[in-house]
Amino acid sequence: MPAFLKRCLFVIPLLLSAAVAQAGVAVGDTPPDLLGKTRAGDVIHVGDMHGKVVVIAFWASWCKYCQQELPVLSGIQKLVSPQQLQIVAVNVDDHDTFLKLSRALGKVTPNLIYTFDKGPVSKAYGADTIPRTWLIDRDGKVAYVHVGYDDDTLHDLADEINGLLAKPAQPVASPSS
Template identity: 40%
Template sequence: MFLIIMFAFSGTAEARLEWGDVPPDSLGVDKDKREVKISDYRGKVVVLTFWATWCGYCLKELPVLENVQRKLGPDRVAVVAINTDTDQDKYRAMRRKMKDFQLTMTVDRGNPDVSAAYGVSGLPHMLMIDKQGKVAFTHIGYSDEMLPRIVDEINELLEE
């Protein structure tokens, strides 16, 4: 089963990023309130995922991406999970449950609005950024059937 959970935006999302686009630099703030930037990971494959605590498919995807981070190592791949929740208490509670995760978690606090800058209109929303800092692949939604393709795409980017 494949599902995309759509956001209810009051406005419209900006144009979705496509292959070859240079993504916006800001990825939100981490638990220490430091801004995380995509430029911090230049030379690595970067896997970004936008998620929320209420998104069941997001919560299935995050452990898979955590496994990618652990298996491939932070010197080769950086996984950044960008939370879009408006209820920060729910985010903090979920973060405590994921305290042993090695992937980087950030919060889209809406200033600037990271989700809008990346054209996110549904969750989960994944982008893979190549070692040169350009968008290589995007996926909206999640299913277990997508995993072989995601693994192939990450391996392709690692080989470049």
């Protein structure tokens, strides 16, 4: 095979994965409000967490990287008060699997909010691959987006979360009378 063709076969998947990473909710955007329902049926909204740093992680039972990321996120949540930081893990499995997993994971990582998505939430976010993680600042804007998970992700997440926690939320403007 010619060297040029080999380079193209290597570069094309990289370009495609970069394009996929760009799709959906991007840095600076206001994210979609709906994050799905909990096992108890409570509807979770980003807007209800204004003033907190919010981490939204899309995951599934079959995703080995998700299985590595969730305990890390739980460890981070243990270190920071839920009044300052809230991590929401949005599951994209079928509903029965979600119920089983969230029950089991709730015992191991009770400090995370687990929600279920039948598709509209992940579609609205552009989470067509997982794991995919969004960090929302205290003002409700997307500050960081992570596609995938590796050893460097832990350090990046910790640094980014610490940076976001150090910045106070802007006061919400009251409506003029």
